[in-house]
Amino acid sequence: MADPIVEVSHLRKTYGEKVAVDDVSFAVQPGEIFGILGPNGAGKTTTVETLAGLRTADRGTVRVRGIDTQRDPAAVRDILGVQLQEAALHDKITVREALTLFAGFYANPADPDDLLAMLDLTPHADRRFAKLSGGQKQRLSIALALIGNPEIAILDELTTGLDPQARRNTWELVERVRDSGVTILLVTHFMEEAERLCDRLVIIDAGNVVAEGTPRELIDGLEGGHTVVVRFAPEDVERGRRELGVLVDRDPEVEGAQQVGGSPSELAVTGTRRVLFSLVPALAAADLVPEDVRTVARSLEDVFLAHTGRAYTTESGDAGAPTDTALVTEGGRS
Template identity: 45%
Template sequence: MGTALRIDQLRKAYGATTAVDGLDLHVDEGQIVGILGPNGSGKTTTVECAYGLRKADSGTIRVFGVDSRAEPDRVARLVGTQLQDSALPDRIKVWEAVHLFAALAHRPVDEAEALHRWGLTGKRNASFASLSGGQRQRLLVALALVGKPRLVFLDEMTTGLDPQARREVWDLVAEVRGGGTTVVLVTHFMDEAQRLCDRVVVLSRGRKIAEGTPADLIDRCGGGTVARFPVPAQGRLPGLEGLPGVRTVARVDGRVEVRGQGPFLVALGHALTLAGQPGVRLDVTSPSLEDAYVRLIGEQETP
């Protein structure tokens, strides 16, 4: 597997404000990699520099081994993009936009197929201004892919979409990756990143603070799975701190809260049975990527 995107020591400032500060980012071919972070963390600036829309102050960017500074035209033929502030003229029709982008592409997709694939056939004669927010987003993503790019940047691609439309777009993006296109996804939706991404990179104040698979970050930073059950009215409560995988045990509002990882749920159930509490109902909460993200960002913002 080759490297689709390699960014080394990227720096970009706007006056006295440093947007990206020494960022390293490597994306393997065929992956979906998510870039996460709060507003102002450098996500969009990183993508705009990688795509060539903005000039980096320093650092190197290579797309499939091609230096983006030395050969920007060659890089442009390899990538597609849907940026956060993308827009089209109000009066352009959907089919005209697709036709225009296809005419400029090095190896365009079939235009009718693109409209059908992104659910826009029924809106082919509609103007951009008349589209709903979700329809505009689908059109902009379709335009990013009309040139069959080997690498595509998608920045907040499901903003404005209802839950059903978001899931349909997720399926299409997974299908795009299945066809061989590498995807760099900028998103504020943690469920989106957890569902789609092979790896995620978390930025804060222009720096990378964490990187790994969603499962890795959840395991390292999500706080572990939590099992809660009522404090037994009678009978003894076994010592739980020494059970395999248990991290913490606490009593909160009349309930026992056990936090752990790995096989601790099996060990906990066995211990409760031996203690004469086999009927205790466990309320189990598993951590999510959002839990890990909130903890990571919170640690950065704590003085």
């Protein structure tokens, strides 16, 4: 395996008495999309801003290509491109003007026209920032993060506020950027986004890493928790409940059965990975033919629940870092 391109070790950052990042460690390999996933306020943005040299750590080390970004943040200026949350540009600047302006900060910038084409911004090149849609602004943010020809791009909450279609379009662009040779650190609180895009990831909660691995490794590593949803015809619901109750009592592979939401005809049967093998013969023996049987795929939300003991929501009790809504990308500098 190649040497990591990014190494974070035992990072800690506080704001007064508030602990934003408690003990975060991870390593990123060249060419991958590495996710930093967690609820709002978990410490994700503080972690990557410290990595980029925009904030000073209280403890721990952060290295990009072997360079300590805390001691020498300027040394990673041409290595690291950053798209921060709510990065702002002047309302009247056009897309092309913004790229040309930022290109002037670098000795070997990317060709603005190439970035316009790659990020589907060529038709909007002469449109002012204020007139761009949310998705177009996000694509411009990616372009600005890439204008310095960085080896690594930090994309922080890239799709927040976008509609589902714009979000999926942006995911395709992120994969296109990775395929061009750029290593990506993707900061997100969207479970589906992390599961779709990330080669590997860490899940952060309250400033700590609670899980690390590929999405598939983390999901497959869960014990129990497999669910099969059965829908009965109205006349079979009560008998189905009774038979499933008997099955729960007698079969160690089946852990429980309960109604799904407000649908009295649907029952969720939970158990081990063999729960389906127990359920189908039991229904056949009772001469119960369900209208529908479907397995429920587990997700990173189940991983979060397993490691924290609570359901995943986008909000967290941790306040995290002070908000910096005026930071503008320029190779990771404000």
